[in-house]
Amino acid sequence: MTSSTSAVGTAAPRLRLGGDDGWRYAPAPESTDHVELRDRYGLFIDGEFTDAADGRTFETANPATEKKIADVALASDVDVDAAVAAARRAYDEVWSKLAPQERGKYVYRIARVLQERSRELAITESLDGGKPIRESRDVDIPLAAAHFFYYAGWADKVDYAFPGRGARPLGVAGQVIPWNFPLLMAAWKIAPALAAGNTVVLKPAETTPLTALKLAEIIRDAGVPPGVVNIVTGAGETGASVVQHDDVDKVAFTGSTEVGKLIRRALAGSGKHYTLELGGKAANLVFEDAAVDQAVEGIVNGIFFNQGHVCCAGSRLLVQESVADEVISKLKDRMETLIVGDPLDKNTDIGAINSRAQLDRIEEYLEIGEEEGAVPFRTSCPVPERGYWCRPTLFLRASQSHRVVQEEIFGPVLAVQTFRTVDEGIAMANNTPYGLSGGVWSDKGAKAFRVTSRIRAGVLWANTYNKFDPTAPFGGYKESGIGREGGLSGLHAYLQPEEAA
Amino acid sequence: MEPHPRTAHGALRGASFESPSIDAVGVEERVARLCSRSIKKEAKLQALHLTLSMIDLTTLEGADSEGKVRQLCAKALQLHAALPDLPHVAAVCVYPALVGVAKRALEGSGIHVASVATSFPAGQAPLEIKLLEVKRAVEAGADEVDMVISRGRFLAGDYACTADEIASVKEACGDAHLKVILETGELGALDAIRRASDLAMRSGADFIKTSTGKIKPAATMPVVLVMLEAIRDHYLRTGRRIGMKPAGGIGAAKDAIRHLVMVRETLGQDWLDPDLYRFGASSLANDVLRQIVKQRSGIYQSFDDFSM
Numbered sequence: 001m002t003s004s005t006s007a008v009g010t011a012a013p014r015l016r017l018g019g020d021d022g023w024r025y026a027p028a029p030e031s032t033d034h035v036e037l038r039d040r041y042g043l044f045i046d047g048e049f050t051d052a053a054d055g056r057t058f059e060t061a062n063p064a065t066e067k068k069i070a071d072v073a074l075a076s077d078v079d080v081d082a083a084v085a086a087a088r089r090a091y092d093e094v095w096s097k098l099a100p101q102e103r104g105k106y107v108y109r110i111a112r113v114l115q116e117r118s119r120e121l122a123i124t125e126s127l128d129g130g131k132p133i134r135e136s137r138d139v140d141i142p143l144a145a146a147h148f149f150y151y152a153g154w155a156d157k158v159d160y161a162f163p164g165r166g167a168r169p170l171g172v173a174g175q176v177i178p179w180n181f182p183l184l185m186a187a188w189k190i191a192p193a194l195a196a197g198n199t200v201v202l203k204p205a206e207t208t209p210l211t212a213l214k215l216a217e218i219i220r221d222a223g224v225p226p227g228v229v230n231i232v233t234g235a236g237e238t239g240a241s242v243v244q245h246d247d248v249d250k251v252a253f254t255g256s257t258e259v260g261k262l263i264r265r266a267l268a269g270s271g272k273h274y275t276l277e278l279g280g281k282a283a284n285l286v287f288e289d290a291a292v293d294q295a296v297e298g299i300v301n302g303i304f305f306n307q308g309h310v311c312c313a314g315s316r317l318l319v320q321e322s323v324a325d326e327v328i329s330k331l332k333d334r335m336e337t338l339i340v341g342d343p344l345d346k347n348t349d350i351g352a353i354n355s356r357a358q359l360d361r362i363e364e365y366l367e368i369g370e371e372e373g374a375v376p377f378r379t380s381c382p383v384p385e386r387g388y389w390c391r392p393t394l395f396l397r398a399s400q401s402h403r404v405v406q407e408e409i410f411g412p413v414l415a416v417q418t419f420r421t422v423d424e425g426i427a428m429a430n431n432t433p434y435g436l437s438g439g440v441w442s443d444k445g446a447k448a449f450r451v452t453s454r455i456r457a458g459v460l461w462a463n464t465y466n467k468f469d470p471t472a473p474f475g476g477y478k479e480s481g482i483g484r485e486g487g488l489s490g491l492h493a494y495l496q497p498e499e500a501a
Numbered sequence: 502m503e504p505h506p507r508t509a510h511g512a513l514r515g516a517s518f519e520s521p522s523i524d525a526v527g528v529e530e531r532v533a534r535l536c537s538r539s540i541k542k543e544a545k546l547q548a549l550h551l552t553l554s555m556i557d558l559t560t561l562e563g564a565d566s567e568g569k570v571r572q573l574c575a576k577a578l579q580l581h582a583a584l585p586d587l588p589h590v591a592a593v594c595v596y597p598a599l600v601g602v603a604k605r606a607l608e609g610s611g612i613h614v615a616s617v618a619t620s621f622p623a624g625q626a627p628l629e630i631k632l633l634e635v636k637r638a639v640e641a642g643a644d645e646v647d648m649v650i651s652r653g654r655f656l657a658g659d660y661a662c663t664a665d666e667i668a669s670v671k672e673a674c675g676d677a678h679l680k681v682i683l684e685t686g687e688l689g690a691l692d693a694i695r696r697a698s699d700l701a702m703r704s705g706a707d708f709i710k711t712s713t714g715k716i717k718p719a720a721t722m723p724v725v726l727v728m729l730e731a732i733r734d735h736y737l738r739t740g741r742r743i744g745m746k747p748a749g750g751i752g753a754a755k756d757a758i759r760h761l762v763m764v765r766e767t768l769g770q771d772w773l774d775p776d777l778y779r780f781g782a783s784s785l786a787n788d789v790l791r792q793i794v795k796q797r798s799g800i801y802q803s804f805d806d807f808s809m
Contacts, residue, residue: 023547
């Protein structure tokens with residue numbers, strides 16, 4: 001009937017998606033002209049930038065070039081002491097006496113200046129941490145501002161948030177944040193703490209201190225009273241000294257489960273309040289009735305967002321066997337279109353791995369996966385010579401007993417498994433020490449609700465993934481942590497009932 | 502409408518014809534991400550040239566005259582006198598009554614003559630009349646025929662009728678290429694658009710095309726993405742490459758480049774070719790020309806510097 005059968009050849013049809021031939025995108029780097037970065041950054045204590053008492057510093061580098069960006073003060077116990085003392089003084093003398101609506105005004109002001117300086121902050125985030133500018137520009141910075149806006153609104157409504165119980169701030173909060181979302185995590189920590197009436201000592205991660213220090217400038221420029229927010233930079237020891245400080249009333253930590261366990265042990269019996277947001281190994285379940293192309297997109301967003309440096313990443317793909325071949329084949333095609341490279345290029349999908357240490361860790365898991373018998377698939381995308389890079393990777397035919405299925409890799413590496421029945425899929429999703437997040441893909445609404453309610457994880461997405469909003473609580477089950485951040489729950493974590501105060 | 506003589510596609514009736522489901526929210530997110538691609542410098546210039554070579558320069562008005570069609574053909578032959586090294590457009594698209602005029606004007610140029618047919622744009626005519634119109638257009642020299650599907654029958658779930666009609670038109674086309682217009686603005690949902698795309702490709706379409714240009718919305722990015730994914734799946738299943746033609750609503754060079762990005766990342770390099778991708782547009786060419794002049798000279802020129 002029709003004439004066009006001539007195109008049917010002997011070779012299987014293949015799409016020419018990646019590769020160097022044909023029409024390619026030219027480099028589209030974001031201009032860094034207007035971003036001012038200093039050679040040296042101090043600690044932000046009591047409203048002023050100061051060197052460490054012992055004068056020690058560490059370097060922060062650009063993971064895409066391995067070049068040093070700045071020397072940053074390394075805080076010791078003495079500096080942490082000074083920061084906590086400043087926070088205590090500010091709490092006792094100023095912040096706790098301020099009318100709540102005035103507190104709210106300061107928090108709003110921080111939010112607005114964050115927006116005004118968003119471009120500069122996005123570029124700094126990408127330079128210091130390696131994440132693609134598309135993400136720092138469209139996700140990290142707008143969400144950070146949104147958190148300040150959201151919690152600013154609560155400042156003068158705290159008494160109504162938990163009716164009949166009264167609500168008092170906890171005092172001084174010691175906060176330690178990770179390197180994967182540096183400014184956003186600072187916002188998650190600082191915004192609710194300030195709105196609820198606490199003062200803060202925050203320690204950013206040693207590989208990504210710069211946006212937190214720019215936030216310190218913003219906080220100073222916004223006229224926030226000295227000592228209300230203090231930022232001490234350094235590595236694990238500095239963090240330990242913040243967490244263990246006697247005069248800290250509340251500890252908020254986001255980071256690895258390993259360190260989370262140490263903190264919980266250290267805090268036992270201390271009477272300090274704490275919230276811990278730790279690791280994850282989330283399952284993304286794709287059922288046979290899912291909209292396949294959109295599910296593939298969700299799988300990609302789930303694991304390759306921010307190089308996979310995401311605690312709630314969908315790092316385990318569980319796909320129903322009747323659609324497994326189709327989903328995996330489409331996933332591979334989609335992965336071929338992902339561009340790995342210069343974080344400042346607007347077309348980059350996967351930027352630099354945050355540090356040499358993290359790249360080593362990921363590469364170790366790549367070896368482990370192969371040794372365990374999982375079948376690797378890596379895309380053909382070229383990567384720059386200098387810097388820390390990892391092409392997007394699948395481990396096909398992975399098993400529950402494999403370490404690449406059980407352990408958090410924190411990189412662009414997805415373990416793929418299949419399941420037959422709904423119950424089996426749920427059982428596999430839950431068979432993990434973690435319980436932070438998960439995803440379900442099905443066109444059947446009832447199934448989506450039933451399955452999500454049976455997965456033991458704090459955040460579940462249906463037919464989407466990695467959606468964040470300041471109004472939504474975020475946190476884990478099991479070894480993924482304790483307590484919630486975001487929303488009303490996130491405010492609650494910085495308050496205590498009146499009678500306890 | 503009387504029953505169709507051929508019943509080879511009876512199996513396509515009702516729910517027995519399955520297309521994958523589409524999640525509209527997910528499609529919009531994918532489109533937004535594709536739109537975030539930043540196309541600069543030589544990549545942009547390349548895309549602009551490619552766009553010109555993919556244009557079906559179109560006039561489909563009741564008031565179309567022989568003079569207007571000749572003028573359009575002259576434009577097709579020489580887009581911008583100041584830039585003689587440009588590629589020529591892919592085709593000129595007119596009503597059947599003006600195919601002969603276009604054919605004579607474009608003789609030997611390599612530019613195709615496309616004709617709408619099948620009672621364009623509504624398609625509300627008996628099948629014999631549609632087929633006769635197609636035959637007359639082809640006899641007059643049309644290299645390509647742009648048909649419209651019977652949206653009423655399709656929306657009523659009568660897929661067999663729709664399939665048979667497309668197959669009959671394909672037969673009437675002879676050697677002429679068949680573009681099947683789905684008129685996506687009348688189909689309502691992306692699921693229906695995917696289903697109509699699958700149906701058209703299985704029934705003999707060489708190209709699938711979004712719209713007549715007479716109905717809004719026309720070639721929106723989500724609609725085109727869903728059609729591209731249908732083409733991709735059809736190719737992977739059968740090895741047969743079907744072309745795509747968004748039409749209506751693409752007036753700016755910037756939009757055209759976004760479409761090319763979408764094609765590149767959905768179907769790959771093979772489809773970045775006038776044989777497999779076309780833009781149905783009346784005003785796009787001049788905006789593209791203006792952008793090319795800007796890329797080369799650094800200065801935007803007035804629209805009056807470009808011929809109608």
